[in-house]
Amino acid sequence: MNGEAYEKQPSTTFNRLKKRGTYDAEKIHNIINTTSVVHVSFSPLPGDRYPIILPMIGRIGHYPPSAESAPSCYLHGHVSSRLMKLGVAGGLPVCVAATKVDGFQLSLTPFSHSYNYRSAIIQGMASVVEDKAEKLWAMELMTDSVIPGRWANTRTPPDGGELQSTHVLKIDIQAASAKINANQAHDDKKDMRKEELLDRVWTGVVPVYETFGEPIPSAYNRVENVPSYIADFIRNENVNAEEHAVGGARTESH
Amino acid sequence: MNGEAYEKQPSTTFNRLKKRGTYDAEKIHNIINTTSVVHVSFSPLPGDRYPIILPMIGRIGHYPPSAESAPSCYLHGHVSSRLMKLGVAGGLPVCVAATKVDGFQLSLTPFSHSYNYRSAIIQGMASVVEDKAEKLWAMELMTDSVIPGRWANTRTPPDGGELQSTHVLKIDIQAASAKINANQAHDDKKDMRKEELLDRVWTGVVPVYETFGEPIPSAYNRVENVPSYIADFIRNENVNAEEHAVGGARTESH
Numbered sequence: 361m362n363g364e365a366y367e368k369q370p371s372t373t374f375n376r377l378k379k380r381g382t383y384d385a386e387k388i389h390n391i392i393n394t395t396s397v398v399h400v401s402f403s404p405l406p407g408d409r410y411p412i413i414l415p416m417i418g419r420i421g422h423y424p425p426s427a428e429s430a431p432s433c434y435l436h437g438h439v440s441s442r443l444m445k446l447g448v449a450g451g452l453p454v455c456v457a458a459t460k461v462d463g464f465q466l467s468l469t470p471f472s473h474s475y476n477y478r479s480a481i482i483q484g485m486a487s488v489v490e491d492k493a494e495k496l497w498a499m500e501l502m503t504d505s506v507i508p509g510r511w512a513n514t515r516t517p518p519d520g521g522e523l524q525s526t527h528v529l530k531i532d533i534q535a536a537s538a539k540i541n542a543n544q545a546h547d548d549k550k551d552m553r554k555e556e557l558l559d560r561v562w563t564g565v566v567p568v569y570e571t572f573g574e575p576i577p578s579a580y581n582r583v584e585n586v587p588s589y590i591a592d593f594i595r596n597e598n599v600n601a602e603e604h605a606v607g608g609a610r611t612e613s614h
Numbered sequence: 615m616n617g618e619a620y621e622k623q624p625s626t627t628f629n630r631l632k633k634r635g636t637y638d639a640e641k642i643h644n645i646i647n648t649t650s651v652v653h654v655s656f657s658p659l660p661g662d663r664y665p666i667i668l669p670m671i672g673r674i675g676h677y678p679p680s681a682e683s684a685p686s687c688y689l690h691g692h693v694s695s696r697l698m699k700l701g702v703a704g705g706l707p708v709c710v711a712a713t714k715v716d717g718f719q720l721s722l723t724p725f726s727h728s729y730n731y732r733s734a735i736i737q738g739m740a741s742v743v744e745d746k747a748e749k750l751w752a753m754e755l756m757t758d759s760v761i762p763g764r765w766a767n768t769r770t771p772p773d774g775g776e777l778q779s780t781h782v783l784k785i786d787i788q789a790a791s792a793k794i795n796a797n798q799a800h801d802d803k804k805d806m807r808k809e810e811l812l813d814r815v816w817t818g819v820v821p822v823y824e825t826f827g828e829p830i831p832s833a834y835n836r837v838e839n840v841p842s843y844i845a846d847f848i849r850n851e852n853v854n855a856e857e858h859a860v861g862g863a864r865t866e867s868h
Contacts, residue, residue, distance in 0.1 A: 371658060371666060376695055396715045396822065397731070401655035401665040404625060410737040410788070411655040411665045412625060413711035441630055457667035461650045461824075466844075469769040470757040471776040477651070483664035503724040507820070515723040515811050522725040534664070545832040552834065557769050562837040562844065566761070567827030568650065570715075573856060576863040577818040578799040580806065587816050590720075594820065602827060609830040 369535035371483060380539040388538045389420040389431060391480035393505060395458035396570070400435060402454045402486075404442060414443060418456050419505045423494050433482055433531040434489075434498040444488070444527040451485035454531060462605045464566040465543065468551040468558070476565065476608045480538040484531040498528045509589035542608030565609035569601040623789035625737060634793045642792045643674040643685060645734035647759060649712035650824070654689060656708045656740075658696060668697060672710050673759045677748050687736055687785040688743075688752040698742070698781040705739035708785060716859045718820040719797065722805040722812070730819065730862045734792040738785040752782045763843035796862030819863035823855040 365383040366372070374381035382388070392398060398418035401411050416437065422429040433456055437444045446452045463476035489495045499518065500511040518526070545563045552558070572594040575586045619637040620626070628635035636642070646652060652672035655665050670691065676683040687710055691698045700706045717730035743749045753772065754765040772780070799817045806812070826848040829840045 371662065371664060376692055396718075397713050397729070399653040399655075399667055399711050399713070401653075401667050401709065403665065408625065410625060410707045411657065411709045412737070413653055413655050413667070413709045413735055415711065415713040415731065415733045438630055453664045455655065455665045455667045457653050457669065459651050459653070459669040463827075464650075464760055466761065466764065466829075467768070469772070469776075470753065470765060471772050471780070473757065473760070473764075475651070477669065479669045481667055483666070499724065503727065506718055506727070507720065510720065510727075511724060514721070514815050515805055515808070518723070518725050522723075526725070544830075547834075551769055554769070558834065558836050560837070561768050562829075562831070562841050563835045564829050564831040566829050566844070566848065569825055569827065571823055571825040571856075573717075573821030573823065573859055575720075575816075575818050575820050576798075576860065577816070580801075580812065581817045582812050583814070583816040590816065590820070602825075605827055606830065 366533070366536040372481070372535045372537035374537070377539070380541050382538050382540065383536070384538070385431065387540070388480045388482070388536050391460065391478045391538055392418060392420050392433065392456070392458040392482070395460055398456050398458045400443065400454055400456050402443065402446065402452055417502050417505065418458070419501050421498065421501045423497060425497065431533060433484070433533060434501060435486070435529040435531070436499065436502055436526055439525055439527050444529065447486050447488045447527065447529045451487045453483070454486045455481055455483050456531065457481045461568045462542065462608045463568050465545040466566065467545045467563055468547045468561045472547045472551070474541065476542050476605070478538065478540045480536070482531065482533050482536040484533045486529045486531045489528040489530050495523070495528045498530070499526070507590055507593055513587065513589060544609055567602070567605035567609055569605040571598055571601070620787070620790040626735070626789045626791035628791070631793070634795050636792050636794065637790070638792070639685065641794070642734045642736070642790050645714065645732045645792055646672060646674050646687065646710070646712040646736070649714055652710050652712045654697065654708055654710050656697065656700065656706055671756050671759065672712070673755050675752065675755045677751060679751065685787060687738070687787060688755060689740070689783040689785070690753065690756055690780055693779050693781050698783065701740050701742045701781060701783045705741045708740045709735055709737050710785065711735045715822045716796065716862045717822050719799040720820065721799045721817055722801045722815045726801045726805070728795065730796050730859070732792065732794045734790070736785065736787050736790040738787045740783045740785045743782040743784050749777070749782045752784070753780070761844055761847055767841065767843060798863055821856070821859035821863055823859040825852055825855065
């Protein structure tokens with residue numbers, strides 16, 4: 361990492377559509393930290409032919425908590441899971457990907473169709489966090505990444521048995537990049553000249569965004585009203601997500 | 615594949631939370647085919663330490679088109695992309711993952727928090743489709759997987775240059791599995807006995823679902839009304855997605 365951006369590595373050099381690519385750390389972190397589920401790839405065994413992918417919660421954080429600390433990506437899981445066992449056995453090379461689909465670009469011909477999206481990947485070595493203070497801090501980071509404030513509003517900290525059965529993995533980031541596409545539909549000149557086609561085919565963008573629905577209480581819930589830290593978060597996220605998806609379709613950067 | 619289910623392989627043997635796991639082909643295919651973007655993992659070079667992950671459109675199809683043909687997973691991309699070049703060079707071992715987040719389960723303590731989700735993976739060898747009829751069929755499959763009927767309502771088939779610059783990859787499925795979690799929040803007995811906790815912490819599910827927004831026409835669009843094959847699809851998908859997310863939270867299978 362070099363200041364505010366990750367350094368270009370052979371694995372993260374953009375081969376195509378370079379203007380969509382970025383190494384900007386804030387953009388990369390933001391995509392990962394606002395994605396409900398990231399995908400983590402690794403080789404389950406040295407001799408295995410195929411990689412495997414697990415869907416997980418993944419969050420970028422700075423520890424000790426300060427902007428000067430190097431950013432790492434944190435994951436967590438049960439100690440008996442395959443990934444956690446490999447993490448205990450030593451540094452495990454992983455790739456983490458986070459992708460948000462923001463819209464479908466519908467053009468005159470399928471060849472020009474595209475998605476509006478934001479996608480980020482990081483590559484690095486994953487190892488188990490042994491320091492108890494960092495482990496607790498990372499657990500709070502991951503809980504609050506789902507609903508901010510949830511950690512403080514539940515039974516915390518975890519007890520001894522819970523801490524023993526959960527591992528936190530920390531990924532030392534070796535390479536990172538993102539691609540962002542936010543545009544209206546576009547077409548090649550050869551198709552834009554066809555009057556019949558322009559008269560017949562609807563072109564534009566279908567915005568796509570994640571929505572959080574009305575919370576549904578459990579059978580044993582006793583708190584009558586949804587607390588404001590949950591209700592406000594849902595309301596704000598829904599507005600932001602829709603605005604982002606619609607805004608991307610109104611951008612004209614071609 | 616064995617009838618309606620994939621055979622258990624070492625890489626797809628469930629280690630934890632076995633009751634969420636399934637090898638059912640229809641369920642696995644359905645998760646992949648209703649996910650806007652799948653994640654494809656592979657080793658970019660034999661000596662590379664880290665795997666890489668690309669977000670792509672991926673669809674399961676049967677070719678020749680008949681339920682008796684073996685299912686394969688199709689991807690597509692520009693001929694100059696890294697994955698397509700590797701696919702041309704011979705069979706490439708890949709893993710494809712598709713995940714849908716359906717809700718956040720909020721319990722009394724972070725340790726018991728969970729997601730409602732549907733996730734599927736396949737592993738197999740990817741190679742370039744050389745047969746022109748299958749290639750065109752797969753392109754239509756992928757276009758119509760975004761908006762059904764789009765292929766027939768645009769300028770098709772692709773011309774010679776478009777066909778030459780696009781590769782279709784076909785993955786011969788060697789292993790496949792899925793995990794599905796659809797539940798209300800739950801807690802351990804030790805927390806359910808704490809009156810103070812039950813009085814203080816809101817428990818339940820926040821449904822999560824993908825929404826398609828109002829289509830936004832391009833500057834060169836001349837078709838005044840959004841065609842019904844698009845408008846109806848959006849309306850139906852939005853109703854289904856919300857119902858699925860809410861329905862999962864109302865299920866009590868503990």
